[in-house]
Amino acid sequence: MPPTDEEIAVPLGLDWPELREAIERLCAGFDGAYWQACDREGRYPEEFVGALAEAGYLGILIPETYGGAGLPLRAASVVLETIHARGCNAAACHAQMYIMGTLLRHGSEAQKRRWLPAIARGELRLQAFGITEPQSGSDTPALRTRARRKGNGWVVEGRKIWTSRALHSDLMLLLARTTPLERVERRSDGLSVFLVDLREARGKSVEIRPIRTMLNHHTTEIFIDGLELPGDALVGEEGRGFRYILDGMNAERILIASECIGDARWFLDRACAYARERVVFERPIGQNQGIQFPLARAFAETEAAELMVRKACALFDAGRLCGPEANMAKLLAADASWHAGEAAMQTHGGFAFACEYDIERKWRETRLYRIAPVSTNLVLAYLAHKVLGLPKSY
Numbered sequence: 280m281p282p283t284d285e286e287i288a289v290p291l292g293l294d295w296p297e298l299r300e301a302i303e304r305l306c307a308g309f310d311g312a313y314w315q316a317c318d319r320e321g322r323y324p325e326e327f328v329g330a331l332a333e334a335g336y337l338g339i340l341i342p343e344t345y346g347g348a349g350l351p352l353r354a355a356s357v358v359l360e361t362i363h364a365r366g367c368n369a370a371a372c373h374a375q376m377y378i379m380g381t382l383l384r385h386g387s388e389a390q391k392r393r394w395l396p397a398i399a400r401g402e403l404r405l406q407a408f409g410i411t412e413p414q415s416g417s418d419t420p421a422l423r424t425r426a427r428r429k430g431n432g433w434v435v436e437g438r439k440i441w442t443s444r445a446l447h448s449d450l451m452l453l454l455a456r457t458t459p460l461e462r463v464e465r466r467s468d469g470l471s472v473f474l475v476d477l478r479e480a481r482g483k484s485v486e487i488r489p490i491r492t493m494l495n496h497h498t499t500e501i502f503i504d505g506l507e508l509p510g511d512a513l514v515g516e517e518g519r520g521f522r523y524i525l526d527g528m529n530a531e532r533i534l535i536a537s538e539c540i541g542d543a544r545w546f547l548d549r550a551c552a553y554a555r556e557r558v559v560f561e562r563p564i565g566q567n568q569g570i571q572f573p574l575a576r577a578f579a580e581t582e583a584a585e586l587m588v589r590k591a592c593a594l595f596d597a598g599r600l601c602g603p604e605a606n607m608a609k610l611l612a613a614d615a616s617w618h619a620g621e622a623a624m625q626t627h628g629g630f631a632f633a634c635e636y637d638i639e640r641k642w643r644e645t646r647l648y649r650i651a652p653v654s655t656n657l658v659l660a661y662l663a664h665k666v667l668g669l670p671k672s673y
């Protein structure tokens with residue numbers, strides 16, 4: 280007897296159809312023209328982020344005790360995939376979903392009670408995540424931002440780069456060195472995580488400069504000069520910050536991979552529709568295998584990557600280790616969305632360059648995910664070392 284839909288759904292993970300439909304309805308209010316205008320004017324999609332926050336979607340992973348929906352990561356994955364499959368872009372706010380996890384897992388009860396309910400209600404934004412620095416790049420333990428004790432609190436000096444959404448966030452999670460490199464046993468020791476209230480610090484000890492980029496991402500460079508933090512800004516134990524950040528990275532990779540799956544599906548829908556309609560040499564261009572095959576290959580890659588996303592979600596939600604799966608999901612999904620984007624560009628010919636088709640915008644947006652939040656090479660190096668047991672190369 281063939282398996283029932285329910286039996287198949289278990290290994291594939293729940294699909295949350297009602298959630299998908301609700302997100303589709305919300306996204307219908309933000310069409311291509313809206314995103315084109317934001318992109319053209321370099322404007323933060325305030326209305327879109329506001330609508331998501333108001334409907335509670337940005338607090339979806341916050342437990343009910345702290346005012347959130349308390350749903351599993353798979354639900355967040357469905358939300359982000361759907362946003363991207365509808366041609367929208369969750370990059371303006373996705374970080375809140377996974378940054379919050381660091382506070383939830385490692386923050387004190389007092390910190391959680393103070394911050395999480397307001398974040399869940401959409402009154403406070405925790406959108407900024409300051410890890411990367413100009414000199415250290417992918418080598419996070421080499422970062423130079425220093426936090427020194429002063430009385431019961433801390434003083435921070437340093438510089439961050441690519442801190443996205445810092446100008447649109449109330450709070451920032453910051454990774455800084457609290458014990459100098461030469462005094463720690465392992466390079467990853469001696470780093471600590473702080474929750475910084477940007478509302479108080481912005482324009483004083485924290486200067487935030489936007490970086491113009493090829494996509495509308497609201498990323499910034501941050502100069503920190505004598506930032507005074509209270510003792511309770513420290514999240515978890517001093518010196519264990521790198522581990523806390525690593526803990527959150529699996530969720531980040533899985534959610535970014537979900538966005539890539541959404542992008543890939545959007546590209547494939549648009550490209551196939553265009554290939555069926557566009558007639559050149561008296562036949563639809565989609566009749567040519569040169570057009571069909573890249574689309575078919577990207578479709579197969581997307582389906583395979585989605586299975587890995589679902590597996591990684593299932594492991595994460597079961598509280599199991601999922602580092603390899605989260606990394607593979609990100610790697611495969613970012614490749615699939617890029618290949619689908621390339622196929623969509625080629626299928627649209629010259630019209631791919633016309634902004635009103637949205638192809639070039641999405642193509643620029645999805646390209647990011649082969650570099651950030653972790654580059655493809657670093658994922659491959661992780662798999663080679665941690666899974667295949669090859670000598671460490673980084």
Ligand SMILES: Cc1cc2nc3c(=O)[nH]c(=O)nc-3n(C[C@H](O)[C@H](O)[C@H](O)COP(=O)(O)OP(=O)(O)OC[C@H]3O[C@@H](n4cnc5c(N)ncnc54)[C@H](O)[C@@H]3O)c2cc1C
Nearest residue numbers: 408409410411416417441442443651652653654656657673
């Ligand atoms: C638009 C945008 C938004 C971002 N948002 C944030 C954010 O909100 N918060 C934040 O902290 N960071 C953010 N980042 C930073 C992002 O995570 C980094 O750009 C990324 O991790 C790569 O670091 P890097 O740019 O310093 O590249 P580098 O580390 O300088 O690497 C450059 C290239 O060399 C390769 N490479 C380096 N070392 C090795 C090695 N050992 N083996 C093989 N290849 C290697 C890399 O894979 C990469 O391709 C953002 C970046 C961008 C572009």
